[in-house]
Amino acid sequence: MTYTATSPTASRGIRFYHRGAIVTVEGQPTTRSVLDWLREDAHCRGTKEGCNEGDCGACTVVLGELDADGHLQLANINACIQFLPTLDGKALFTVEDLQGMAQGGCGASGQDGDLHPVQQALVECHGSQCGFCTPGFAMSLWHSYERHQQAGTRPTRQQLADDLSGNLCRCTGYRPILDAGERMFDLPAARFDRQAVEAALRTLAQAPALDYSAPNPAAPGGRVDHFHAPRSLDDLAALRLAKPQARLLAGCTDIGLWVNKQFRDVGDLIYIGNVAELGIVEERDGALWIGAGATLEQAWAALAERAPTLTDAWLRFASAPIRHSGTMGGNVANGSPIGDSAPILIALDACLELRKGPNIRKLPLADFYLDYMKNDLQPGEFVQAIVVPLAAFARQVRGYKVSKRFDCDISALCAGMAIALDGDRVTSVRLAYGGMAATVRRASHAEAALLGQPWSQDSVRAAQQALAEDFAPMTDMRASSQYRLKVAQNLIERLWLETRSTAPLTASQTSVFSVMPHAAVGA
16 A cells, blocks of 8 residues: 655655554655555545644544564653654554454454444543544544553553543533443453564564665755654664754654744754663663653653652653653753753753764763753764663652643643752752753752752742742743742742651642552553
């Protein structure tokens, strides 16, 4: 099965598994979205376009990839901000596949009237009104269904709510949709043919690394753009050194918006998502090593495993589809002053491994940001990994996000805090804030007011006053300057309330996730 827009201009097309077969796509612009291709070329119009920026979830699809052991792993993502070439070597599932899975297949068409348990439950529980958002909900529910069926578990209602954090409904409301999420496990089970998909992906893996080229219709003179997808770290380093002006692409959750909303010309792209070494998260030499290509979900899960108090920060970071696509390395390298990863990583004394050709240097993350959206990367250099010393987890660590919406929202401010005590005296403290300045940075005056002092309300008051010397935040649509400063000060008091020696607040008093066991990552 082949979909061709124009004559092919690359050594090979983009190949992936879709609708029960391996398809080849050629001649499409390198920044064409998966959503546009589905609706306009593949004629799979169940997937909808809502916000076109990864917020509403109407475009939710599920991607399948093989893990290191050759087993299929599924993840729901936003099709609207994924570039088509990133599908190479993967499996793409959409709402049109669900009927076929009801019969134990691997997607494609099913018999009329046969509904998957996800679909049947939505019908029985009246989980759809206008229906526009329903396909996205169905795919997120299917992802949850498959994960729990494989594990032999059943999700709590709160787990289902977290699984649906990236899907917005404006008419039915979430109660009947959550009812459907519970009901689908009561219906006769449906399993799709994982082995057939795994076999197809193994076939795709035998192809050489993708080096794809296509004309850019928006560029003057019919310019040809290139999409490089190296598979080894050494190849990536060499390619980056040879093409320092090319744009590095990871999860597409930022750059996809540059194209969709800002209509920016991103030129040639070097995709790091196929470099297996960069997807590793493991302990090395007394530190947690987070490869720059590891997804946000993998990275946050590793941090929360070692500091469970970071669970709130993990599950409130964007939404599940964004966390399944985006990378912590990309979030840090992008350097947004309101990015939620950097404050917590700085509070944990994280360093970056920066690679240029064969050379690697380490730089404290706190020194990486030079000015608004400017960093210390040299031409041809890239972030290889984030390194967090394991000793940092011995402190009491907190991550606080303040936003208008609880789920799937940009922070007005975010704080990463870590404190160590000897009795009631502060022996070490890190207070890092995002959303308070042109870059994420530590509150040095407030830290100095606490270091060596008793961990008391008087010390908290002194630190709160000193914080006004650290920051003069701006006013924008998310919050006023006065609000940001006041909340930032209040968060120091919250840290004290949660970590004081007498009657500290418990997790059940401060976190809705404290009683929610989260499913294993990567399933």
